[in-house]
Amino acid sequence: MKVYFDVCCLCRPFDDQESHRIRIETEAIIAILSQCMVDWVFVSSEVIEYEIAQMADKERKKSVENILQYSKDRIPINTHIIARARYIHDLGIDTFDALHIASAESCGAIFLTTDDMLVRGIKKHKDILSTIVNNPVQWLMEVESNGNKNTQ
Numbered sequence: 001m002k003v004y005f006d007v008c009c010l011c012r013p014f015d016d017q018e019s020h021r022i023r024i025e026t027e028a029i030i031a032i033l034s035q036c037m038v039d040w041v042f043v044s045s046e047v048i049e050y051e052i053a054q055m056a057d058k059e060r061k062k063s064v065e066n067i068l069q070y071s072k073d074r075i076p077i078n079t080h081i082i083a084r085a086r087y088i089h090d091l092g093i094d095t096f097d098a099l100h101i102a103s104a105e106s107c108g109a110i111f112l113t114t115d116d117m118l119v120r121g122i123k124k125h126k127d128i129l130s131t132i133v134n135n136p137v138q139w140l141m142e143v144e145s146n147g148n149k150n151t152q
Helices: 007-014 020-038 046-053 058-068 079-089 095-107 116-123 136-145
Strands: 002-005 041-045 073-075 110-112
Touching: 002 007, 002 020, 002 095, 007 020, 007 046, 007 058, 020 041, 020 136, 041 046, 041 095, 046 058, 046 073, 046 095, 073 095, 079 095, 095 110, 110 136
Parallel strands: 002 041, 002 110, 041 073
Antiparallel strands: none
């Protein structure tokens, strides 16, 4: 199983952990990353690297970059991904989100995000996507209840 986290997910462990939701999402992300060390594949991309490079907080940026060292696959931007991202963007999805989803689709990865609006927005169009888009907590709970099978 391949897993693609958006930058919000990669930043979550470095967010203020006072909020119950943030703590739970952090725990889920760490659990998924841990599983990627065993038998899942953590996928990164050129889009993720670009977005991280734009971070103003140097300490946070370095912390998130350190997570990327554990990725086992990196998706470069290509014309197919750009064309697919344009199509996804035309559905009303933000440009970077569309690029992330197209990158995840290109390698058959699950796309995880903590952005509720994105999850709700893309669920309306899930029939035209070849990837699963979900919150890491929800997805991990579904995977665990289904015995580590891909799940929407």
